[in-house]
Amino acid sequence: MIPNQPFRPAPASARDKLLEAGVKLIRQQGFAGTSVDQLCSEAGVTKGAFFHHFASKEALGVALADYWSSSTGAFFAAAPYHHHADPAQRVLGYIDLRTELIGGPAESFCCVAGTMVQEAFLSSDLIRTACNSSILGNAAALEDDLAAAIEQSGARGVTAASLARHIQAVIQGAFVLAKAQGDVGAAAAAREHLLHLRRYFEMLLQPRIEETAS
């Protein structure tokens, strides 16, 4: 897996060009810092085209979270980690894939939804809800594997839903520390947290020998 490969085909329609411009600019400078003029200029479309497709910048933000979810969701749904027979290995395979996808500067691997919601959670309930759905949708896709891994291991005191959310929380936090680190060390600054997450899950989801022996 090569990091930073776009999951999406090159945009053809004006709408998709604007959404791709949103991915790029919001990763670089956030939602409030990105203007409709900048989005149009980056997309190479007119302001008339923008307002043909989106009633407002907020409407683009909502559509962008959905666009982000559906493209990343389809990518992960098709990834080979699903072929592991062991559910714990499927979960670790997802974490490994997320780790492999981190490379280059932070703006090339950070999360559009996590960046938007960090600043827009109070100013736009529509954007907050769309970003929450995006992040929790990624989490929900792992719940069945986590439930099977918990049952197999006998891990106590944890739920599949909470562990699934924790994967997303660690990824979001890793991206914040990567941005703080700056260009050169950004990828390494993010990856170390996915390795800690992996170690936690390995310890938690290994079969309990004292119980399986009884």
Add this chain to the structure above:
Amino acid sequence: MIPNQPFRPAPASARDKLLEAGVKLIRQQGFAGTSVDQLCSEAGVTKGAFFHHFASKEALGVALADYWSSSTGAFFAAAPYHHHADPAQRVLGYIDLRTELIGGPAESFCCVAGTMVQEAFLSSDLIRTACNSSILGNAAALEDDLAAAIEQSGARGVTAASLARHIQAVIQGAFVLAKAQGDVGAAAAAREHLLHLRRYFEMLLQPRIEETAS
């Protein structure tokens, strides 16, 4: 410990009033979304006073990261978890304190530095560096306890510095998911990640029985 108690005395000078306005507004709406006019209005000072103390909004952002670090740093330095005899318990005590401090809506407990750097990391290297120092300064304060806990437990493959950074990454990620969750469930949405972090550290830092017995 009551959540959301300000760590800082009520601001007396115009400079401190502007910094407290920055804490409040940037937690609510981010850095790019906050104008100098809003900062002045929130602080109850004139624009002349603003530019007497800060050359630019960027200069306020840098000063704010430092103000945030020094006030939170002093609070944690004085906290009772330092009195545990066991270094692993000191580390867990810090995590417990961070967990207890989470309550109410996300804007009352989220991190000013993490919010600023999420959007300003590319547009202002000065703000990025100040936020990185703020986050890593909190991390560095835990390194000695973590080093002692690693040595005591025999945990392998981890360093004190990396575990210290991981605490901060999980906290930052918890705040992003809390913001996405929205008002009602925000605190619970953040706390669950600190509980996962605690479980990871408990498993990692417990003495290895098979080795201490040999």
